[in-house]
Every structure is written in C-alpha cells, then in structure tokens.
Amino acid sequence: MNAIGWGLFLTVLLLGWVLIDGVVQGGAQVARPLARRDDPRRRVVLAAVGPWLLLGEVWLVAAAGVLLAAFGHVEAELWAAGYPFVVALLCAWVVRDAALWLRSRLSGRRWRAGWDVALEAASLVLPAAFGALLGVAWLRFGGTDEGLALASPGRDAALTVLVPALLAALCLTAARVHGALTLASRAPGSLALEARRRVRTALVPLAGLATVAALAALVVAARGATSALVAAAVLLALAGVALAARFELDRGAVEHPVLSGVGYAAVAVPVVATAAVAGPEVVAAAASAQVLHDLTVPVLAAAAVVGVAQAFAWLVLLRRPLGPRTVVFF
Amino acid sequence: MTAVDAARLQFALLAGIHFLFVLVTLGLGPVVAIFQTRWACTGREVFERATRFWGQLYLINYALGIAAGIVLELQLGLHFPGLLDVAGGVFGAPLVIETMAAFFLESTFLGLWVFGWHVLPRAVHTAVFWLVVLTGYLSAFTVMVANGFLRNPVGFELVDGVARITDARALIMNPAAFLSSMHVLGACLVAGGFLLVGVGAWHLRRSSSRLPAVVDAGLPGDAMSQENALWRLSVRSGIVTGTVGAVLAAGFGFAQFSYVDAEASTSQAPGVVGSAYALMIAFANVVTLGGLVLLLLLAGNALFRMRRGVRNGLYSVLTFLLPAPFVVGILGWVAREVGRQPWAIAGVLRTEDAVGDASLTAVVTSLVVLVGTMLALAVADWTVLTRLARRGDARLVLGAPPSEVLSGAAEPEPVLTFGGVR
Numbered sequence: 147m148n149a150i151g152w153g154l155f156l157t158v159l160l161l162g163w164v165l166i167d168g169v170v171q172g173g174a175q176v177a178r179p180l181a182r183r184d185d186p187r188r189r190v191v192l193a194a195v196g197p198w199l200l201l202g203e204v205w206l207v208a209a210a211g212v213l214l215a216a217f218g219h220v221e222a223e224l225w226a227a228g229y230p231f232v233v234a235l236l237c238a239w240v241v242r243d244a245a246l247w248l249r250s251r252l253s254g255r256r257w258r259a260g261w262d263v264a265l266e267a268a269s270l271v272l273p274a275a276f277g278a279l280l281g282v283a284w285l286r287f288g289g290t291d292e293g294l295a296l297a298s299p300g301r302d303a304a305l306t307v308l309v310p311a312l313l314a315a316l317c318l319t320a321a322r323v324h325g326a327l328t329l330a331s332r333a334p335g336s337l338a339l340e341a342r343r344r345v346r347t348a349l350v351p352l353a354g355l356a357t358v359a360a361l362a363a364l365v366v367a368a369r370g371a372t373s374a375l376v377a378a379a380v381l382l383a384l385a386g387v388a389l390a391a392r393f394e395l396d397r398g399a400v401e402h403p404v405l406s407g408v409g410y411a412a413v414a415v416p417v418v419a420t421a422a423v424a425g426p427e428v429v430a431a432a433a434s435a436q437v438l439h440d441l442t443v444p445v446l447a448a449a450a451v452v453g454v455a456q457a458f459a460w461l462v463l464l465r466r467p468l469g470p471r472t473v474v475f476f
Numbered sequence: 477m478t479a480v481d482a483a484r485l486q487f488a489l490l491a492g493i494h495f496l497f498v499l500v501t502l503g504l505g506p507v508v509a510i511f512q513t514r515w516a517c518t519g520r521e522v523f524e525r526a527t528r529f530w531g532q533l534y535l536i537n538y539a540l541g542i543a544a545g546i547v548l549e550l551q552l553g554l555h556f557p558g559l560l561d562v563a564g565g566v567f568g569a570p571l572v573i574e575t576m577a578a579f580f581l582e583s584t585f586l587g588l589w590v591f592g593w594h595v596l597p598r599a600v601h602t603a604v605f606w607l608v609v610l611t612g613y614l615s616a617f618t619v620m621v622a623n624g625f626l627r628n629p630v631g632f633e634l635v636d637g638v639a640r641i642t643d644a645r646a647l648i649m650n651p652a653a654f655l656s657s658m659h660v661l662g663a664c665l666v667a668g669g670f671l672l673v674g675v676g677a678w679h680l681r682r683s684s685s686r687l688p689a690v691v692d693a694g695l696p697g698d699a700m701s702q703e704n705a706l707w708r709l710s711v712r713s714g715i716v717t718g719t720v721g722a723v724l725a726a727g728f729g730f731a732q733f734s735y736v737d738a739e740a741s742t743s744q745a746p747g748v749v750g751s752a753y754a755l756m757i758a759f760a761n762v763v764t765l766g767g768l769v770l771l772l773l774l775a776g777n778a779l780f781r782m783r784r785g786v787r788n789g790l791y792s793v794l795t796f797l798l799p800a801p802f803v804v805g806i807l808g809w810v811a812r813e814v815g816r817q818p819w820a821i822a823g824v825l826r827t828e829d830a831v832g833d834a835s836l837t838a839v840v841t842s843l844v845v846l847v848g849t850m851l852a853l854a855v856a857d858w859t860v861l862t863r864l865a866r867r868g869d870a871r872l873v874l875g876a877p878p879s880e881v882l883s884g885a886a887e888p889e890p891v892l893t894f895g896g897v898r
Binding site: 226 | 579850863
C-alpha cells in the first residue's frame with residue numbers, strides 16, 4: 147500500500163471513530179436534559195448508547211497507531227502545534243470513560259451526580275478537542291510551506307485561533323446531533339421525543355457552523371491548498387442537509403432519509419473535509435516506502451479480522467432496539 | 477529539573493499506573509475464562525456467580541486500564557519524537573500491530589461479552605471471553621516486542637541514522653521480548669492469584685461455613701453455604717494461579733540474564749536496581765514456597781477446616797498481602813527501565829536525544845494535568861473495586877436481567893418497561 151492508501155486508511159479509521167464514538171459523546175451530552183433527575187431514565191439513556199463505547203474508542207487508538215507508524219513526522223508536528231488540545235483530548239477521554247464505567251457502580255446520590263457532571267463536561271470537551279486538532283491540521287498541512295508565515299501576519303494570527311475554534315464547535319454540535327438522533331431511534335417513548343427536540347435545536351447552529359467552516363476552507367484554499375475546495379463543497383452540502391433535516395422535523399416527520407442520514411453526515415464531514423485540506427501534505431510526509439511496504443500485509447490482515455469482528459458485534463448489539471434482553475451495565 | 481527529566485517522570489508515572497491495571501487484566505482474565513467455561517460445561521450456579529463476580533471486577537479494572545493505555549500511547553509522540561524519527565520504522569511496527577490487531581479486537585470482543593450477555597448462546601459467549609483473553613495477551617506481547625527492541629535492539633540496520641527492519645523474525649523472537657513477556661505473564665498471574673486469594677479469604681473469614689438452615693436445625697455435617705462455595709473456589713483458583721505465576725516469573729526472570737548485563741544495569745543506580753533485583757528474587761521464592769504449602773493444604777480442603785483461630789489468622793494475613801505483587805511488579809519495571817539508561821534504545825539512541833523540544837513549563841503542566849487526572853481516576857476505580865469486592869456476590873450487575881438492575885425506580889414508568897411504548 148502506498149502513502150495515499152495509508153492516508154485513506156487513516157481517514158477510514160478516523161471516520162469509524164466519529165461515527166461510532168460520536169454516538170456516545172452526543173448521547174452523554176444530552177443525557178442530563180433528557181433524564182432530568184430521574185436515575186432510571188438516565189440509565190436507560192446510557193444503556194442505549196453504552197454498547198457503542200467499547201466498539202468505538204478503539205478506532206481512534208488504531209488511528210493514532212497508524213499515525214505513529216506511517217506518518218510519524220506528521221504526528222510529531224501535529225502534537226507539537228496542538229499540544230494543549232492533545233492533553234485536553236486525553237483528559238476528556240479518560241474522564242468520559244471512567245464516568246461511564248464507574249457512575250452506576252455505587253448508589254450514593256452525590257457519587258452519581260458528580261460523575262454525571264464529569265460525563266457531560268468530558269463529552270463536550272472530547273469532540274471539541276478533536277475538532278480543534280483537525281483545525282490545527284488544516285493550518286499546519288493546508289498550503290504554505292512555513293505553515294503560517296504568510297504575507298499578512300494579522301490575518302493568519304486570526305486564522306490560528308478561528309479555524310481550531312470553528313472546527314471544535316462544529317465537531318461538538320455534530321456529535322450532539324448524531325448522538326441525539328441515535329437515541330431518538332433506539333430509546334423508548336418520551337425519551338425519543340425529547341431527543342428529537344434536542345436534535346431540532348442543534349440543527350441550525352450546525353448549518354451555520356458548517357457554512358462558516360466552508361468559508362474558512364476557501365481562505366485556506368487561497369493560501370495554496372487547492373484541495374480545500376473539496377472541503378468547502380462538502381461543508382456546504384452538510385449545511386444544506388442540516389437545514390433540510392430541520393425542515394423535515396418541523397413538518398413532524400419521524401422517518402425520513404435526511405433525518406436518518408444527517409447525524410452520520412454531520413460527524414463524517416469534518417473528517418472528510420480535513421482529509422481534503424491536509425491530505426496532500428500529510429501523504430507527502432509519510433514514512434519511507436520501505437516502511438509502508440513492510441507494514442502493509444500485517445496491518446491489512448489485522449484490519450480484515452477486525453472488520454469481521456466489528457461487523458459481528460454491530461449485528462448482535464446495535465441493530466436491535468432496547469428490549470428486555472438489553473444489558474444495562476452503565 | 478530539566479524537560480528531559482520531566483518527560484521521563486511523566487512517562488514513568490503514567491506507565492506505572494497503567495501497569496497496575498494490566499497486572500489484574502492479564503492475571504484475572506484466564507481465571508474468569510475458566511470459571512465461565514466450567515459454568516458453560518456444568519451449568520453449576522457457583523461457576524455462574526464466580527464468572528459474574530470476578531468478571532465485574534475484571535471490567536471495572538479494565539476500564540481504567542484502557543484509559544491509562546490510551547494516555548500512554550500518545551506519550552511517545554508527545555515527548556519522545558526522536559524515538560520515532562530514529563526508530564519509528566522498527567519500533568512503530570509492533571505498536572501499530574498492537575493497536576490494529578490486538579487491542580482493537582480485544583475491545584470489540586469485550587463489548588460483545590458485556591452487552592451480548594443475554595443475546596449470544598452460552599458457548600459463543602464463553603468463546604468470546606477466551607478471545608478477549610487471547611487478544612489481551614497478544615497485545616501485551618506486541619508491547620513487549622517494542623520494549624524488547626529498546627533494551628536489546630536486533631533485526632534492524634541503521635541507514636543515514638534511521639533504523640529499518642531487516643529481520644522481522646529476529647525482532648519477534650528477541651529474547652528481550654519473548655523471555656520478558658513470559659516473566660511479565662508470570663508476574664500478572666501472581667497478582668491475579670493474590671487478588672483471588674485475598675478477596676476470597678476476606679469473605680471466608682466473615683461468612684459462616686455451613687448453611688444457616690442446617691445450623692438452626694441443630695444438625696451436624698458440613699453442607700456448605702452458597703457464598704462459602706464461591707469464596708472457597710476463589711481461594712483455590714487463586715492459589716493455583718499464583719503458584720504457577722510465581723514459578724513462571726522466577727524461571728523466566730532468571731532466564732532474562734542471558735541478555736541483560738546485570739552488573740551494567742545495577743551500576744546505573746545501585747541502590748534502586750540492585751535492591752529491586754534482590755526484592756523480586758526474594759518475593760518469587762517466598763510466593764513459590766508459600767504457594768506450594770497452600771497447595772498441599774488444599775488436599776482434603778484442610779485449609780478451610782483448620783481450627784477457627786488459626787484459619788482466621790491465615791485468612792487475615794492473605795488479605796493483608798494483597799498489594800504485595802503490585803509493589804513488586806512496579807519495581808520490576810523500575811529495574812528494567814532505569815537499568816537501560818542513559819539509552820532510550822540501547823547503544824543506538826540516548827534518552828536525552830529522543831526528547832522533543834517542548835518547554836519545561838509545558839511538560840510539567842501536562843504532567844500535573846495528566847498524572848493528576850489519572851491518579852484521581854485510579855483512586856476512584858480502586859475505591860469502587862474495593863466496595864464491590866466487599867459487597868460480594870449480592871446485587872451483581874454484570875449478567876443481571878435489566879429489570880433487576882433498574883428495579884431501584886420508585887414507580888415503574890412506561891419508559892422502564894423497555895420498548896413497550898413507542
């Protein structure tokens with residue numbers, strides 16, 4: 147597999163993470179408003195998104211592994227430029243995991259309330275930090291050799307703040323829509339109704355953020371990364387889909403292709419856009435052809451086995467609505 | 477303190493925290509798998525209880541183990557980019573296999589195990605947990621291949637200062653990977669054994685050995701209470717596991733001196749490495765001997781039938797000793813990593829040349845944030861583990877029907893009937 151193949155592989159792994167783990171992040175974001183103070187209701191919410199946790203977070207671990215082995219220089223540069231975001235991402239990740247695993251183990255009211263706050267905060271920071279890192283990737287690997295040293299330093303200084311902030315907000319909102327939509331289709335009765343309401347309020351901000359991000363992509367394209375035009379296109383498309391979904395919800399639609407697709411599109415588009423913006427430079431900075439060649443067979447073989455195992459797990463766990471045999475562990 | 481020291485300290489602390497969880501995951505995993513297999517084969521309730529009780533502790537421990545491992549994975553890129561620049565092509569290979577093959581599968585199977593409890597057929601469900609154990613061990617082995625390369629670099633060549641693999645077989649069969657993996661495996665089994673024995677003994681000391689109804693009726697005989705059967709099973713399994721582990725750890729521990737130059741390692745920090753070696757050897761001997769004595773005492777259940785005072789004293793000691801293998805396990809890593817200094821990759825790359833150019837302030841800040849977070853979470857996790865271990869097999873959540881878990885509700889709302897109302 148050549149560098150482009152590895153780049154695509156990395157993109158697929160990141161997509162896997164946002165699509166699966168995004169459900170947990172978004173579900174946890176809306177768990178408090180949905181459950182209010184009712185503990186069993188909250189546990190139903192957590193049971194609805196719980197099976198996604200173990201299946202999802204490994205995708206980002208695998209992506210980090212591929213980044214380390216095939217794009218070591220990219221990783222080093224990205225971590226150096228986005229150091230605080232990496233630390234925030236790690237902290238949010240471990241706090242989120244611990245909160246999910248530990249909250250329901252003991253029954254003290256303060257114990258559970260404390261972990262609920264931690265879970266919600268971490269589920270906001272996690273997608274935001276990931277989005278901010280995507281933004282850093284836009285700036286580091288989107289055109290201009292020196293990263294930011296360009297003719298007008300003022301504009302670029304603004305970009306270094308704005309692009310990560312913008313993508314952070316976009317990823318956060320996207321996860322919210324994705325998680326709440328999954329709850330709407332899996333959770334019973336009143337929970338589904340409330341979840342749909344959260345989706346509705348988040349869709350317009352999502353469309354707005356996607357539009358502004360498309361403009362930012364155009365600016366990056368002007369700096370020399372022509373491929374950012376693709377990013378602008380997919381981001382605009384996302385804005386359109388989000389508005390269409392809002393329209394369908396306002397009409398009272400429950401089942402509609404736009405509604406079932408908007409969550410997936412929302413979390414996937416930032417990753418796809420980043421692949422478009424940063425892809426060419428990231429691929430150019432890949433490890434030597436020899437290293438890539440040596441890794442190809444073992445990694446692809448592993449990916450095939452993992453694919454089978456994950457597909458089996460999805461069929462067993464995720465395709466059935468909540469029912470008497472649903473495991474309530476979280 | 478320089479940024480190099482801070483980066484090393486951060487890595488050491490995070491690796492230490494991670495390893496405490498690994499000891500339990502790898503040590504308890506096969507035991508839970510055997511419990512479940514026996515449950516699947518015999519259908520006896522005591523094995524179901526053992527699977528669910530120990531499986532729940534396994535999970536709570538695993539949760540933080542994953543988290544700590546994730547933080548650790550990104551440490552290399554964050555603070556030791558030089559390691560990747562020089563040896564990314566060699567060192568990265570086992571790590572990418574670890575994440576792609578082993579850990580990815582392990583987590584997928586564990587998800588299937590927990591959330592497929594009432595869905596999968598019993599035999600498949602049991603097989604899934606064996607796959608969790610197997611992939612967990614594969615994961616540990618690949619990490620040891622990476623670590624073994626640092627200690628004893630083989631199967632590579634340096635071209636323009638960049639290492640590349642020339643002999644993948646030598647890299648995998650590296651004694652520093654293979655022998656040390658077996659040594660670590662032994663240490664993990666010892667830890668798992670101490671945990672089983674310690675918790676089991678704590679409960680045995682408190683639960684009556686005979687069925688309350690039999691006692692009330694004033695009847696003789698030793699019909700066992702159900703709890704007692706579970707804790708006896710735990711103690712027996714723990715003694716076997718711990719003794720096997722001690723023999724493995726000691727045997728492969730000494731075998732490691734085939735490639736480790738003990739004198740050179742000790743000279744790095746005689747106080748630390750030397751005493752760590754001495755303590756590990758003494759501990760392995762004591763555990764092996766003690767394990768053999770306890771094994772003999774299992775004949776005819778003598779261990780559980782000794783005079784009450786003697787028995788309870790022994791139970792207390794066994795519970796008190798529970799943390800010992802964890803302390804010794806950490807010492808093992810201290811000896812290994814300190815003994816390699818000043819090299820990051822022995823003879824190839826010095827640690828000070830592998831560290832990135834992050835400022836001291838940045839490294840110390842992330843140290844405080846990450847280590848602080850991990851420590852706080854670890855303490856919370858151990859608190860939960862202790863409480864659940866003490867609670868025993870009452871109110872087990874793992875494998876319980878959902879209606880039972882949610883029965884704390886004041887009044888059953890329609891939402892709780894699960895899928896009833898749409």
